[in-house]
Amino acid sequence: MNPRPSTSDQALFFGRLANVCLTYASLLAVRLAPGRGAPPNLDDPPGQTRLLNTLASEQTALIHATAPFVCAYILDAPWFERLGPIAAPLIQTIRRTVPAELPLIWDGRRGETGLAAVAYAQYCFDALGLDAVTLNPYAGAEGVTPYLAYPAHGHFVLCVSEQAPGAGLQHLEISDWRQLDREPNQPLYVHVTRAAQHWSPWAGVVIAGGDAHITESVRAVAPERWLLLTQLDAQARIACLRAGLDLHGLGLVVDDGGVIAAASNRQAAADALRNEINEVRRWVSARNASG
Numbered sequence: 001m002n003p004r005p006s007t008s009d010q011a012l013f014f015g016r017l018a019n020v021c022l023t024y025a026s027l028l029a030v031r032l033a034p035g036r037g038a039p040p041n042l043d044d045p046p047g048q049t050r051l052l053n054t055l056a057s058e059q060t061a062l063i064h065a066t067a068p069f070v071c072a073y074i075l076d077a078p079w080f081e082r083l084g085p086i087a088a089p090l091i092q093t094i095r096r097t098v099p100a101e102l103p104l105i106w107d108g109r110r111g112e113t114g115l116a117a118v119a120y121a122q123y124c125f126d127a128l129g130l131d132a133v134t135l136n137p138y139a140g141a142e143g144v145t146p147y148l149a150y151p152a153h154g155h156f157v158l159c160v161s162e163q164a165p166g167a168g169l170q171h172l173e174i175s176d177w178r179q180l181d182r183e184p185n186q187p188l189y190v191h192v193t194r195a196a197q198h199w200s201p202w203a204g205v206v207i208a209g210g211d212a213h214i215t216e217s218v219r220a221v222a223p224e225r226w227l228l229l230t231q232l233d234a235q236a237r238i239a240c241l242r243a244g245l246d247l248h249g250l251g252l253v254v255d256d257g258g259v260i261a262a263a264s265n266r267q268a269a270a271d272a273l274r275n276e277i278n279e280v281r282r283w284v285s286a287r288n289a290s291g
Contacts, residue, residue, distance in 0.1 A: 019030070021250055137158060227251060
């Protein structure tokens, strides 16, 4: 791969993430979404204990099988939150099981402001011991500012959600009146990407849905930011990697979307997916070297 990128402070989250990606030769993140079955009975304390033990065992087995092949784990917030009182001890078990250098990313996409945002940052980083969060952009700078108090922790701003029928708002082409004489209308997700970089000196960007054109557009306006790619099928993954990798062959975290957890051989599935991603990285590196 290309040489190690420089960073002014390796203690910062994204500097640490870059080091992990290089050390593990991986851009792959495994999504943890425990308890996808029937809703738990939170009124049965003995049942809660049994469920906690079962989920802890399942998540521990998944982590042990995949840790050598990944750069991070993504905690799917709704599936943890619906577990009620056993969510925090389950997260603590996961934190103890995951190698200390591998970050835990809380995918909650929350958008509080003011003291509520401060409290949420404290909950995620101080109480739960997580390393990064995803944030909703529509509260503006006030929704991101509290996270700047945690430079050793990361935050990714949602710029493109999954391509569902109701997701058309992010594709609206709008004009920034300050730029009317310099550029044509741009999709809202481009404006959000630009705004996120003004709100935070190190915010990453979440792109869901696997659209290579969108990934290329976001990378063009955020050439040095980390992108978290989610909800990708195999074909979309390759195209989005080609469109989104930075000049160092880094700059992306690729969410497996739960595919590895569902595999019969999780170790082999994680190894194969990491190799697929690295093959694209080599292709991009060769393209950059020749171009």
